Amino acid sequence: MTILQLIAFTAVKILVIFTMMMLTVSYLVYFERKISAWAQNRLGPNRVGWFGLLQPFADVFKLALKEDIVPTNANKTIHTLAPMIALFVAFTTYAVIPFGPDVTMFGITVPLVVADVNIGILYVLALSSLGVYAITLAGWSSGSKYSLLGGIRSSAQMISYEISMGFSVGGVLLFAGSLRPVAIVQAQQGWMWNAVLQPIGFITFLVSAFAETNRLPFDLPEAEPELVGGFHTEYSSMKFAGFFLAEYANMIIASALIVTLYLGGWQFPYIESFGLPAGLVAIIQVLTFLVKIAFLLFFFIWVRWSIPRFRYDQLMNLGWKVMFPLSLINIIWVACLIMIFNL
């Protein structure tokens, strides 16, 4: 593959992923509203377009037409920068997550991942912890006590959950023996999914992912009843939309990451035994990946409308006294498995 081809293919992949992300994010908002309505015996948005399917666009127009208010005693530069950091982090993380196997097109083998780097998992962890800067800076620069409290909570929450997240990932890395997301997916052949082999790690990672994306039951940075809107109290118009989009983009990334690390990525168990042509297999595998993500996204929304918010001290207790030891136990468990079965 020449350099030119590499650049062309990468550009196409970035474009496809970016548009897919934007579309998914806007429809995720729609489905969030629909599912919340169904869970409460309501109908949900059904006015704009067929079954309300144009609702996301109406929302975007509404937000774009709103006045952009910056509080007088806000730090204007940082106030503007914060939503940009949030969006930037949310969209760049996706670069290392593989959404399909290598495919051969016109005699060239193209891996279906934007950047197949060998430190992929580290990159994801690093960027997702950068995301907390957006929230903390937003809270701090707004010049409002509610925003500040939201931002501080966010950083405290991030610190306590990132540790158990990192340790849970440790278990996965022991099995795969590599930090490359592609290698991690390939290590989960058949039903050897990490979720099956290390259920404790799966649960701790899932819970940490909820905390990491600030979703209920861990949405303390924006806890509406106590903090008005938390870190985005003082945001309006497109800056608010930036945070909103980033939250949903983070949800997609968290789901994609869980699928990659624990649910076998794009693998469809035992598809080789069906003897299908290679192109069809690749399409089925990409679809499998999308279906797995869709299910996890539904799970995220479903949990939001089922479980009440944790109190702050309960959250800290859970993070340090439960999740942290559990993820350590998981590592020992994985080590034992490797020792005994020589995996």
Add this chain to the structure above:
Amino acid sequence: MNLRRRKKDLTFWERIYIPEIIKGLALTLRTMFKPKFTVEYPEVKFIPPASYRGRPVLVMEENGKERCVACGLCARVCPPLAIEVQAAETQDEKERYPVKFEINMIRCIFCGFCEEVCPEEAIVMSKDYELSFSSREEALYGKDKLLTPIKQVQDRIDFLRHYK
């Protein structure tokens, strides 16, 4: 010794959360497939029961005349002073009738005192809840808008006779 388990003492299974969380998730999942309560308003109208207090209206008898005898009690009792009545004489049996009967619908608070105080069952609360005006003058409902054939308010009158 009484060792009754208190509500706040959780059992082991309750304390590890996960079974309880699954129970909660199952509940919301079941709810998602239940019939919806939503009434899609502009297309489907909500028809209130007889106990509903909508816009106050004047009862019109079968002969096309109002029941009201212009005693002015409703105007007197109305808390926000929304009613204005001007009486005049008539050759009919009831001897008095309102030449002018006006309710200012911006003022009315739908308390139903007028209906309660009226000695003739001449003013009752209807089921009409769709009120909108684009100017103050429009909100002054005169006799033309208030008079309603008795048939339309019969169930409210029956309700009042039964419960008042």
